[in-house]
Amino acid sequence: xxxxxxxxxxxxxxxxxxxxxxxxxxxxxxxxxxxxxxxxxxxxxxxxxxxxxxxxxxxxxxxxxxxxxxxxxxxxxxxxxxxxxxxxxxxxxxxxxxxxxxxxxxxxxxxx
Amino acid sequence: xxxxxxxxxxxxxxxxxxxxxxxxxxxxxxxxxxxxxxxxxxxxxxxxxxxxxxxxxxxxxxxxxxxxxxxxxxxxxxxxxxxxxxxxxxxxxxxxxxxxxxxxxxxxxxxxxxxxxxxxxxxxxxxxxxxxxxxxxxxxxxxxxxxxxxxxxxxxxxxxxxxxxx
Numbered sequence: 664x665x666x667x668x669x670x671x672x673x674x675x676x677x678x679x680x681x682x683x684x685x686x687x688x689x690x691x692x693x694x695x696x697x698x699x700x701x702x703x704x705x706x707x708x709x710x711x712x713x714x715x716x717x718x719x720x721x722x723x724x725x726x727x728x729x730x731x732x733x734x735x736x737x738x739x740x741x742x743x744x745x746x747x748x749x750x751x752x753x754x755x756x757x758x759x760x761x762x763x764x765x766x767x768x769x770x771x772x773x774x775x
Numbered sequence: 776x777x778x779x780x781x782x783x784x785x786x787x788x789x790x791x792x793x794x795x796x797x798x799x800x801x802x803x804x805x806x807x808x809x810x811x812x813x814x815x816x817x818x819x820x821x822x823x824x825x826x827x828x829x830x831x832x833x834x835x836x837x838x839x840x841x842x843x844x845x846x847x848x849x850x851x852x853x854x855x856x857x858x859x860x861x862x863x864x865x866x867x868x869x870x871x872x873x874x875x876x877x878x879x880x881x882x883x884x885x886x887x888x889x890x891x892x893x894x895x896x897x898x899x900x901x902x903x904x905x906x907x908x909x910x911x912x913x914x915x916x917x918x919x920x921x922x923x924x925x926x927x928x929x930x931x932x933x934x935x936x937x938x939x940x941x
Contacts, residue, residue, distance in 0.1 A: 676894030677781045680887040682818070685785045687879045689792050689811070695872055696796035702855040704801045704847055708808050711839065712792060715815055718831075726822045726898045727890050731905045734827050735914050738906070741834050742921050746928035748839045752846045753935035759850050766856065 682723035689716035703758070703765050707751055714744050777895055780821060788814040799854045801847045805840060812836040823898035826906050 672678060693713035700706050718737045725733025755765070762770060791810035798804045812835045819828035910918055 672892065673778050676777045676892035676897070677821075678888075678892050679890040680884050681781065681785075682822070682893065683887050684880050684883045685788065685818075687883050688789060688876060691872075691876055691879055692789075692792045692796055699868070700796070700855070702801055702852065704843065704850075704852055705795075705804050705855070708795060708801075708804055708843065711835075712795060712808060712811060715812060715835070718827075719815055719818065722819050722822045722824045722827060723893070725824070725901075726893055729898055729900070731900050731909050732913075734824050734901055734906055735909055737824075737827050738830065738910075739917060739921065741830060742925065745834060745839055746924055748842055749928050749932045750935070752842055753932040755846060756850070757935050765850065765852055 679723055679727050683720055686716045686720040686723065689713075689719070701766050701768060703755055703767050703770070706767065707748075707755070711744060711748070714740055777821065777893070781818070781893075784814040784817045788818070801852045801855075802844070805843050805847060808843075809836050809840050812840070821895050822893060822901075823896070824901040826901055826903050 690713050693709045693716060696709035696712065697706055700709065718740055721733040721737045721740070725731065758770060759765060764770065788811050791807045791814065794807035795804045795811065798807060812831060816828045816831040816836070819831060
């Protein structure tokens with residue numbers, strides 16, 4: 664972008680597209696972590712990171728359209744994430760009790 | 776001032792997110808994730824979403840992450856062991872990922888370049904009152920369905936964790 668145009672734009676505040684870019688970057692980092700990590704708890708945390716990234720773009724669009732609906736979607740995503748964390752961590756506890764490992768390479772009974 | 780605070784907290788969020796992925800120990804990942812969530816809460820405040828920012832701090836950074844840390848300590852999870860990856864993944868993984876990030880930035884900037892700016896105080900409809908009003912009128916059905924979802928999650932978590940006890 665042209666520096667003069669950019670300076671003029673930044674006088675009005677931060678462009679909405681910057682928030683959306685940050686959201687996209689956080690989501691991509693979450694996806695990368697989901698694929699390269701081998702610890703089941705870290706994989707779960709990367710899912711939470713992706714949910715947070717999506718929440719940021721909901722809020723950015725809510726600000727752009729001056730509507731409160733985006734905030735409510737974020738609220739519902741948080742509720743679902745809380746329920747998911749409770750059930751997911753209970754599943755991890757059960758898996759660890761049966762297998763004594765947290766490495767997702769070794770938890771492959773469904774495949775064989 | 777807006778640009779300064781956005782840059783600062785976006786930088787913190789990105790560094791912490793990369794740290795979540797790169798740390799070998801789950802506890803370090805969890806603490807970095809708390810950093811991501813706290814800086815995102817500040818960004819929500821700048822976007823005029825006071826209620827969501829506080830809910831983010833209380834529900835995410837408070838409740839969910841404490842649950843994660845409890846489980847990590849309960850299972851005594853240590854540093855993860857690495858098995859060998861294929862040489863293709865080793866060689867092409869990082870460059871391909873950086874290329875993906877670059878393409879993402881380029882296309883998001885291009886697609887949403889004319890969507891206006893964010894100035895602190897532009898949007899004041901993010902308090903508890905407008906959210907509560909919308910939640911109990913337009914979004915009443917999803918709100919009630921949420922209560923059923925949470926009930927199912929409670930029962931499911933208890934059933935799964937009960938096997939752990941005996």
